[in-house]
Amino acid sequence: MPLWILKMKKITKSNSNIFLKGILHLFLLLSFIFSPIKVCAEVAETEINGELINASSEFLRDLDFETWQLVAYKSPFFESKLILRVIGYPGNLRIDHPTDLRVESGRKQWMLDDKTLLNTELANDGRQAAAEFDLDELINNLDKNRPLRLSLSGVFSELPVPPFVVKEWRSIN
Numbered sequence: 001m002p003l004w005i006l007k008m009k010k011i012t013k014s015n016s017n018i019f020l021k022g023i024l025h026l027f028l029l030l031s032f033i034f035s036p037i038k039v040c041a042e043v044a045e046t047e048i049n050g051e052l053i054n055a056s057s058e059f060l061r062d063l064d065f066e067t068w069q070l071v072a073y074k075s076p077f078f079e080s081k082l083i084l085r086v087i088g089y090p091g092n093l094r095i096d097h098p099t100d101l102r103v104e105s106g107r108k109q110w111m112l113d114d115k116t117l118l119n120t121e122l123a124n125d126g127r128q129a130a131a132e133f134d135l136d137e138l139i140n141n142l143d144k145n146r147p148l149r150l151s152l153s154g155v156f157s158e159l160p161v162p163p164f165v166v167k168e169w170r171s172i173n
Contacts, residue, residue, distance in 0.1 A: 056168035062156040070161070072135055072169045078115060082172060084135040086152065095155055101133045102151045110138045131155075139170055 055073035062068060069087040074080050086101070098114035112133035117123045122130055131152070148161040 054172060056165065056172060058165050058168070060159060060161065060165070062159040064156065066156065068156070068159060070165065072172055074172060077119060078134070082135040082139055082169070083115060084112065084133045084169075085130055086133070086150075087130045088155070089129065095128055095131045095152070097128075097131065099131065099153055099155070101131070102153075103138055104149045104151075105142075105146050108141075110141070112138060135169065142166065142170065145170065 055071050057069065057071045059067055059069050066088070069085075071085040071087065073083055073085070075083040084101070088095070095116075097116045100114055101112040103110040103112060112135060115132045115134055116130070119132055122132060145163040145167040147163050148166060150159040150161060151157055152159075
Protein backbone atom coordinates (compact mmCIF):
# COMPACT_ATOMS: atom_id res chain seq x y z
CA MET A 1 0.00 0.00 0.00
CA PRO A 2 1.42 3.41 -0.89
CA LEU A 3 2.51 5.70 1.95
CA TRP A 4 0.19 8.58 1.01
CA ILE A 5 -2.88 6.31 1.47
CA LEU A 6 -1.86 5.50 5.05
CA LYS A 7 -1.47 9.16 5.78
CA MET A 8 -4.88 9.87 4.30
CA LYS A 9 -6.46 7.26 6.55
CA LYS A 10 -4.88 8.82 9.61
CA ILE A 11 -5.99 12.29 8.60
CA THR A 12 -9.52 11.08 7.84
CA LYS A 13 -9.74 9.31 11.19
CA SER A 14 -8.47 12.39 12.99
CA ASN A 15 -10.93 14.69 11.19
CA SER A 16 -13.85 12.39 11.97
CA ASN A 17 -12.94 12.47 15.69
CA ILE A 18 -12.84 16.26 15.68
CA PHE A 19 -16.13 16.32 13.77
CA LEU A 20 -17.81 13.93 16.26
CA LYS A 21 -16.48 15.88 19.24
CA GLY A 22 -17.75 19.10 17.67
CA ILE A 23 -21.21 17.64 17.15
CA LEU A 24 -21.24 16.38 20.74
CA HIS A 25 -20.31 19.84 22.10
CA LEU A 26 -22.90 21.49 19.88
CA PHE A 27 -25.57 19.04 21.07
CA LEU A 28 -24.71 19.72 24.73
CA LEU A 29 -24.78 23.48 24.15
CA LEU A 30 -28.17 23.32 22.42
CA SER A 31 -29.60 21.10 25.15
CA PHE A 32 -28.66 23.75 27.75
CA ILE A 33 -30.10 26.57 25.67
CA PHE A 34 -33.43 24.91 24.88
CA SER A 35 -34.07 23.13 28.16
CA PRO A 36 -35.84 25.37 30.69
CA ILE A 37 -33.98 26.24 33.85
CA LYS A 38 -35.86 24.92 36.84
CA VAL A 39 -36.09 27.30 39.76
CA CYS A 40 -37.14 25.86 43.06
CA ALA A 41 -39.28 28.17 45.09
CA GLU A 42 -40.40 27.28 48.55
CA VAL A 43 -42.38 28.66 51.38
CA ALA A 44 -40.88 27.74 54.73
CA GLU A 45 -41.52 28.39 58.40
CA THR A 46 -39.78 31.60 59.47
CA GLU A 47 -39.71 33.34 62.81
CA ILE A 48 -41.47 36.68 62.48
CA ASN A 49 -42.46 38.80 65.47
CA GLY A 50 -41.53 35.92 67.79
CA GLU A 51 -43.77 33.34 66.05
CA LEU A 52 -43.11 30.61 63.49
CA ILE A 53 -45.10 31.55 60.38
CA ASN A 54 -45.12 30.20 56.81
CA ALA A 55 -43.32 32.81 54.74
CA SER A 56 -41.60 33.39 51.44
CA SER A 57 -38.13 34.84 51.94
CA GLU A 58 -35.94 35.91 49.02
CA PHE A 59 -32.85 38.09 48.59
CA LEU A 60 -33.00 40.33 45.50
CA ARG A 61 -30.81 43.10 44.11
CA ASP A 62 -32.04 46.47 42.94
CA LEU A 63 -30.65 48.23 39.85
CA ASP A 64 -27.94 49.85 42.03
CA PHE A 65 -26.76 46.32 43.07
CA GLU A 66 -27.95 46.75 46.66
CA THR A 67 -29.32 43.55 48.21
CA TRP A 68 -32.75 43.48 49.84
CA GLN A 69 -34.59 40.73 51.64
CA LEU A 70 -38.27 40.40 50.77
CA VAL A 71 -40.41 38.39 53.19
CA ALA A 72 -44.09 37.78 52.45
CA TYR A 73 -46.26 36.31 55.21
CA LYS A 74 -49.80 36.21 56.60
CA SER A 75 -49.81 38.49 59.61
CA PRO A 76 -51.90 37.68 62.67
CA PHE A 77 -51.60 41.38 63.65
CA PHE A 78 -53.29 42.60 60.46
CA GLU A 79 -56.36 40.32 60.30
CA SER A 80 -54.38 37.62 58.43
CA LYS A 81 -53.56 39.97 55.57
CA LEU A 82 -50.61 39.17 53.36
CA ILE A 83 -47.73 41.46 54.38
CA LEU A 84 -44.52 42.19 52.48
CA ARG A 85 -41.52 43.05 54.66
CA VAL A 86 -38.65 44.79 52.84
CA ILE A 87 -35.38 44.60 54.78
CA GLY A 88 -32.15 46.45 54.00
CA TYR A 89 -28.80 46.32 55.74
CA PRO A 90 -28.94 48.28 59.02
CA GLY A 91 -26.70 51.31 59.07
CA ASN A 92 -26.82 51.84 55.29
CA LEU A 93 -30.11 53.71 55.26
CA ARG A 94 -33.12 54.77 57.23
CA ILE A 95 -36.59 54.29 55.84
CA ASP A 96 -38.96 57.14 56.69
CA HIS A 97 -42.51 56.06 57.50
CA PRO A 98 -45.09 56.14 56.13
CA THR A 99 -43.75 55.67 52.59
CA ASP A 100 -45.94 53.75 50.16
CA LEU A 101 -44.39 51.09 47.94
CA ARG A 102 -44.95 51.56 44.21
CA VAL A 103 -45.37 48.33 42.22
CA GLU A 104 -45.46 48.16 38.43
CA SER A 105 -46.04 45.36 35.97
CA GLY A 106 -46.33 46.36 32.35
CA ARG A 107 -48.88 49.17 32.25
CA LYS A 108 -50.43 48.24 35.60
CA GLN A 109 -49.48 50.07 38.77
CA TRP A 110 -50.27 49.70 42.47
CA MET A 111 -49.43 51.69 45.59
CA LEU A 112 -49.07 49.45 48.66
CA ASP A 113 -49.85 51.01 52.03
CA ASP A 114 -47.02 51.28 54.57
CA LYS A 115 -47.97 49.24 57.67
CA THR A 116 -44.60 49.50 59.44
CA LEU A 117 -45.67 51.76 62.29
CA LEU A 118 -48.56 49.41 63.15
CA ASN A 119 -46.02 46.68 63.96
CA THR A 120 -44.67 47.63 67.42
CA GLU A 121 -41.52 45.53 66.97
CA LEU A 122 -40.53 47.43 63.81
CA ALA A 123 -41.79 50.80 65.08
CA ASN A 124 -39.48 50.53 68.13
CA ASP A 125 -36.48 49.27 66.14
CA GLY A 126 -33.93 52.09 66.09
CA ARG A 127 -32.19 50.75 62.97
CA GLN A 128 -35.22 51.62 60.79
CA ALA A 129 -33.93 49.30 58.05
CA ALA A 130 -37.22 47.48 57.43
CA ALA A 131 -40.66 48.37 56.17
CA GLU A 132 -43.92 46.43 55.88
CA PHE A 133 -46.60 46.80 53.22
CA ASP A 134 -50.10 45.43 52.62
CA LEU A 135 -49.63 42.93 49.78
CA ASP A 136 -53.25 41.68 49.66
CA GLU A 137 -54.58 44.12 47.05
CA LEU A 138 -51.72 43.41 44.65
CA ILE A 139 -51.94 39.61 44.94
CA ASN A 140 -55.73 39.66 44.60
CA ASN A 141 -55.39 41.67 41.35
CA LEU A 142 -52.80 39.37 39.78
CA ASP A 143 -54.04 36.44 37.72
CA LYS A 144 -50.56 35.31 36.60
CA ASN A 145 -47.08 35.07 38.05
CA ARG A 146 -45.76 38.13 36.29
CA PRO A 147 -42.51 40.02 36.86
CA LEU A 148 -42.86 43.12 39.03
CA ARG A 149 -40.82 46.27 39.61
CA LEU A 150 -40.83 47.79 43.09
CA SER A 151 -39.78 51.33 43.95
CA LEU A 152 -39.62 52.96 47.37
CA SER A 153 -39.13 56.72 47.35
CA GLY A 154 -35.79 57.75 48.83
CA VAL A 155 -34.70 54.12 49.28
CA PHE A 156 -34.46 52.36 45.89
CA SER A 157 -35.65 53.36 42.46
CA GLU A 158 -36.27 49.91 40.99
CA LEU A 159 -36.15 46.43 42.46
CA PRO A 160 -37.06 43.72 39.91
CA VAL A 161 -39.10 40.81 41.30
CA PRO A 162 -39.04 37.66 39.13
CA PRO A 163 -42.18 35.58 38.46
CA PHE A 164 -41.10 32.68 40.71
CA VAL A 165 -41.15 35.04 43.73
CA VAL A 166 -44.63 36.25 42.77
CA LYS A 167 -45.67 32.58 42.57
CA GLU A 168 -44.41 32.08 46.16
CA TRP A 169 -46.39 35.11 47.34
CA ARG A 170 -49.55 33.87 45.60
CA SER A 171 -49.17 30.42 47.18
CA ILE A 172 -49.26 31.94 50.69
CA ASN A 173 -52.47 33.87 50.06
